[in-house]
Amino acid sequence: MSRPLDHLDIKILRLLQENATHSVADIASKVGLSSTPCWKRIQRLQMDGVITGRVALVDQEKIGLGLSVFVFIEAGEQTKEWQASFATTLRGMPEVVEVYRLAGDYDYVLRVVVADMKSFDRFYRRLIKTTELKNVTSRFAMEKIKAITALPVVPPPPQATP
Amino acid sequence: MSRPLDHLDIKILRLLQENATHSVADIASKVGLSSTPCWKRIQRLQMDGVITGRVALVDQEKIGLGLSVFVFIEAGEQTKEWQASFATTLRGMPEVVEVYRLAGDYDYVLRVVVADMKSFDRFYRRLIKTTELKNVTSRFAMEKIKAITALPVVPPPPQATP
């Protein structure tokens, strides 16, 4: 990270995380800057990898993917190789949209997005066939209460100056 | 939904979900269409609410949010009112980026994004102070293996025509 974010960067990130269709001039006026420096800041945020991309979001229901399932998994083995191979497998499965390795009694959580129970069953069979797993528990989402892509950008805590 | 998605819509959605910075002309040539009809399809997908927005994605680590925590919750009460009030509370908390109501032994999963353990503790105290909860279990993410916003757009299964 080349430079810590200042207040203006934070404002820019908040706006772009909510809506990336605004023009640079729009954003500039909202953060209280003129277009040129605002454009340069956005460029820099992209070059620095703070902004990783711009994407369109799609309504899950509207494309027929009515079911979200959280799958909790205990690893088959506790080795680096097993972990790497499992990660590769999951990255190749498009219905798996989130995977975190956890501390605690489960090793992994997945969020899986499918059309219905039948599709999930097909996914599930494919998953357990591909990899040796010790335990798999699936919990079905009844309702999506909240799902945002905007992260809470906050100023970094003041550094102690020794 | 006014019209089912055809193969071209699906291709467009796949491209825009990966990268929304492509020009219409780009997308058009990739899906094998000319600009105008491609532009009209994108407009329609937006009007129909299939595309819900375009956002910038931000690197969680780069803005100092090093910790993701999954919080599992058993509801304090099983009433509509409790559910609604709990949902409102969570929607007002920016560090809570995902909330699903689940079937099974836990009623809710949250994904919470914070800078560190200290910040999480502050969040946790705020959460349990605000709402009466029967049980709260926090599981910490050690590693983000995968997190994509692109949903697996698939053609709808052929309808039975009776």
Add this chain to the structure above:
DNA sequence: GTTGAAAGAAACCGATC
């Protein structure tokens, strides 16, 4: 940081085949 300007690219939208 600011303003202003200017080239090129895109979005937008109608008309026509």
Add this chain to the structure above:
DNA sequence: GATCGGTTTCTTTCAAC
């Protein structure tokens, strides 16, 4: 659906302050 054309808006860059 394709192609054309034209208006408008935005991006991007470069000056000068």
